[in-house]
Every structure is written in C-alpha cells, then in structure tokens.
Amino acid sequence: MSYLRDVGALARKDLLLELRARDTLPAMLLFVAAIFVVFHFTLPAKPSRLETSGLLWVAILFTALLGLGRAFVPEREQRTMDGLVLAPCDRSAIWLAKSLATLAFLAAAEVVALPLYALFFHRVSGATVLAVVLADLGICAVGTFLGAMAVVTRARDLLLPLLFLPLAIPIVVGAVGASVGPPVVASPGKYLAFLGLYDLLFGVICWASFEYVVSE
Amino acid sequence: MLIVRGLGKRYGDKRVFRGIDLELPRGGFVVVTGPNGSGKTTLLRICAGLATPSEGSLERGVGRAQVGYLGHEPLVYRELTALENLDLYGRLYRVPERRERIGMLLERFDLWEVRHERVASYSRGMTQRLALCRVLLHDPELLVLDEPYSALDEAGAGLLDEQLAELRGERSFLLATHEPARVERLASGRLALAA
Numbered sequence: 001m002s003y004l005r006d007v008g009a010l011a012r013k014d015l016l017l018e019l020r021a022r023d024t025l026p027a028m029l030l031f032v033a034a035i036f037v038v039f040h041f042t043l044p045a046k047p048s049r050l051e052t053s054g055l056l057w058v059a060i061l062f063t064a065l066l067g068l069g070r071a072f073v074p075e076r077e078q079r080t081m082d083g084l085v086l087a088p089c090d091r092s093a094i095w096l097a098k099s100l101a102t103l104a105f106l107a108a109a110e111v112v113a114l115p116l117y118a119l120f121f122h123r124v125s126g127a128t129v130l131a132v133v134l135a136d137l138g139i140c141a142v143g144t145f146l147g148a149m150a151v152v153t154r155a156r157d158l159l160l161p162l163l164f165l166p167l168a169i170p171i172v173v174g175a176v177g178a179s180v181g182p183p184v185v186a187s188p189g190k191y192l193a194f195l196g197l198y199d200l201l202f203g204v205i206c207w208a209s210f211e212y213v214v215s216e
Numbered sequence: 217m218l219i220v221r222g223l224g225k226r227y228g229d230k231r232v233f234r235g236i237d238l239e240l241p242r243g244g245f246v247v248v249t250g251p252n253g254s255g256k257t258t259l260l261r262i263c264a265g266l267a268t269p270s271e272g273s274l275e276r277g278v279g280r281a282q283v284g285y286l287g288h289e290p291l292v293y294r295e296l297t298a299l300e301n302l303d304l305y306g307r308l309y310r311v312p313e314r315r316e317r318i319g320m321l322l323e324r325f326d327l328w329e330v331r332h333e334r335v336a337s338y339s340r341g342m343t344q345r346l347a348l349c350r351v352l353l354h355d356p357e358l359l360v361l362d363e364p365y366s367a368l369d370e371a372g373a374g375l376l377d378e379q380l381a382e383l384r385g386e387r388s389f390l391l392a393t394h395e396p397a398r399v400e401r402l403a404s405g406r407l408a409l410a411a
Contacts, residue, residue, distance in 0.1 A: 002310065009307040013293070013300075020295040020334070074293060082266055083291030083350070087308035088281035216267045 006089040010097030015104065017074050024070045028109040032063040033116060040120040052121040053180045056128075057172050059113060060106075060135070061165075067105045068143035069160055071098050072151040085214050095210040099144040106136050127188035131178035134195035138171050138202060145206035148213045170198050217242045217358055217388040218263060223272035225258050232258045234271065238407055240358075242277070243385045245402050248392040250409030256392040257288065257362055259409070263390055264360040276358070281309060284356030286364050290347035294336040298327050298346050301335065302353055309354035321349040325375055340367040348376060359383070361391045365398060373398075 018024055039055055047055075075081040084094050110132055118124045143164050150159040177191035185191070217240050224234035233255035240246050248256050261267040262274065264285040276283075285291075292301040299318065306314035322328045325345040335343060344367045351359065365373050377398075380389070384402050391399060396406070 006308060009304055013296070013304050016300065017293060017295050074295070078292075078294055079289040080291050080293055082285070082287060082289070083305065084308075086264065086266065086280060086283065086285055087305065088279065088310075089308050 003090055003093060006093040007097045007100070010084070010093060011100045014071075014074075014098060014101035018101070018105065021074075023073070024067050025105050025108060027070075028063050028066050028105055029112055031066055032059055032109050032113045035059040035062070036113065036116040036120055047121065049122050050176075050180050050184055052117070053128075053176050055121075056113075056117050056179065057135075057175050059117075060110065060132070060175075061139070061168055061172065063109050063113070064102075064106050064136075064139045064143060065161055065164065067102050067109075068140075068147045068164065069157065071102050071144055071147045076151050081214065091214055092207045092210045094214065095144055095148065095206060098148075099140045102144055103136055103140040106140060110136070125179065125181055127181065127192065128179035130192055131175045131188070131195060134178075134192060134199060135171050135175040137199045138195065139168065141199065141203045141206050142167050145210060145213065148210070167202075171195065174198065217244065217277045218390065219273075219275040220263070221273045223259070223262065223269050223274060225255065225262065225267070226270045233409060236272070236407070236409075240388055240390055240405070242357075242388055244404045245384060245389040245391070245399075246405040246407055247396050247399055247403045248390065248407045248409065249394070249396050250392075251411045254409035254411050256409055260285075260360050260362045260390060260392055261287070278357045281354065282357040284351040284354065284359045286347055286351045286359075286361045288362060288366075290335075290343045290350070292335050292343065292346055292350060295334060297332050297334055298322060298338075298349070299331045301346065302349060305350050305353055311354050317353060317355075318349075321352060324379070325349050326371070341369050341372050344368055345372055345375070348379070352379065356387070358388045359390070361389065363393060364391065365393065365395060 036059065085091065114124050146163045147160055150156040150163065153159055174191045174195040177185055178188040178195065218238065220236055220238040223236040225232040236259060238246065248259065250256050258267065262269050264283055265280055266285065302318045303314065306318060311317055322331050325348060327342065327345055327349065335346060338346065348364065364376055368376060380399065380402055393399060
C-alpha cells in the first residue's frame, strides 16, 4: 500500500507540474491534430484502411515521443532527481509515476486524435481502441525508462528516439495488426495478445531495472 | 554513525581525492573544509548515498530514510509552492503528523506567509531556507550539509545557527563550508581536504 501511496504522490506532482507549466500537453495536442490535418490534405482521396492505420500509429508514436522527451525535464532542469533518489521509497515508484503521468498526457492527446482520425479517414473500431490502450501502456513503460537514461546525456534529444523507436517496432506491428481489421486481418485477438505480452514483459524489465538507471 | 576508510573517487583519469579516513560518531559534528575542487561536494554526496566511491569503504549507521542532504541545489520544484514541495517529501519520507511538522518548519524559517506561492517567485535565500525545511522535515539522524549558509542573509544564517545549535549532540552532522569559523563552537572534528 505504501508503494502505491508513493506512486500516487509522485504522479500527482507530475500532473501538478504540467498543470502549472503547460509545457507538454498543449504541444502533444497541437502536434497530433496537425499531423492528421496535413495527411488529410496530402493522402489520396480515399486511402485504404491499411494505409491510414499505419498513419494513425505513426502519429501516436511521435506524439508520445514529444511527451516522453519532456518527462524528466523538471528533474533535469531543476536537478531534483537527487531528492527523489534519496527518498526512502522504492525507486521504481519514480518510473511508475512518470509512466502514469505520461500515459495521462498521451490518453488526452488520443481523445483528440481518434475523433480526428474518424473524421478524416475511417471509423475507429473497438479493436483499435483496445490496441490504443495496450500500446499506450507499452509506449509509456519503455519510453519513460529510456527517457530517464537519455535525460542525463548531452545528446538526449537524439538519443531517446534512437533508443525508443527500435523498441517500439513490436508495438507498431501489434497495434497496426489489431486495428487494420478485415479483410487484411481476420481477427485482431492475436495482435492484442501480442501487445499485452509486450506490456507485461517490458513492464517487468523496466520496473526491475529502474534502480540501476538512477544510481550513479 | 559514519566510518570512512581509505575513500577515493575518480572520474575516468581524473582523481578527485583519495585516502580519506573519517569517523563521525553519533551526535558528532564534523566540519569539512578545503579549497574549490578539493572534493568536498563529492565526498558529501558519497556519504549521503548519492554517489559511489571508486576505492575504500564507507559504513553508514543509518538507512536512506535517516539521511538529510543539502547540496548545492535546493532539490525543490520551482513550479510548486513551498507547501506542495514539503508535502511531497513528507509523503515520500512518511513523516508522522506531516502537516503540523511542515507548518512548524515553515514558521521557524519564516516562510509561512509565502507558503502558497510558487518557489519560482522566491529569492535565492528563501529557496535555501525552504531547502533547509526539506532537509529537516523527516528529522534525520544524519545531516549532510554542503555549504548550508550559501545565499542566506544574516537573518537566515541566524535561523540556521539556532537550528544547528538545537540539534547539536542529538543528531550527527557532516558539514562542508568555506566559513569554518561560523560553526567552530559546534564542531567536534574537522576534515581538511587538500586541492
């Protein structure tokens, strides 16, 4: 219970910081909306569901990258990571709280993105919504972990995409497979299960290894 | 409380210090002095548990929860208020009667009136006083203080003097300063680092 209380206190802090500074969420919202508007005018008149599913996931992935790149910015700019690392709570609570806060921002961006996708391209299926939920978990878990590694380097803006995008390929494969629907994919079940397995596997790895990321 | 034997630290080829021996008994007050670049901050970070030594051994008689560390940075969030910052740390350190303790510290360090203002609007001295509140919030057994008087005006420095004198003997102190005369009467030992 105390672990969850620590996660709650840290996540609340991250949400409060964003509420005050408004650095991340407006950028994510504008970016994802801009992508759909641009592609609406640049794609052929009636793009296939396979094409637009790919577009949807590229938009979600790069919007998430914006949020992930800023996840540890308060700690870096105000050098508060030492304070969190010294606190007697389990250090994985810092990762989990950051992941949850980033998940909240990404979910807010998707509240805008999915209706826009439906408006410009195709109807959003239930399987797509489920794929979004599962993919978000993996994106935020892995991305936050890598964000903590990248933030202490000089080339952080370059390093995070370089580390994250290869690890996100399985997410894209699973998510596109789950959201493209028939006739290309008869049943999204195995793709959703694949996403769930990815979340579980990488979630456990990140949770267990975060201690080493924030230790000297 | 703290036993250090043959401690050394290097970053790549650059040696910061080596062969440091130090014993800080429970209730002791050791003042660390030395010129810029002598490794005071690095030594204190190692003693606080924020860095690992390259050689030698360190035994700390208390866990992370009982260490209070004040570094060059205040370790508070500028976009949060003093109250929100202390509440966050109070929760993480599981401080009993958190609100009362926070209120008492804010009053003691003369920040009560500005407790709802964002730290970004504070002067450097006010931020340092808030950092001191953060350090003392969980009533740590071991206080590791790196230049605690920096940025404090006479009134702030006086408040810190009072606090140190009050806790002297009850808590253990490792304090780095360029003004050793200020804490001379409290010190039970001194460690002078060479450049």
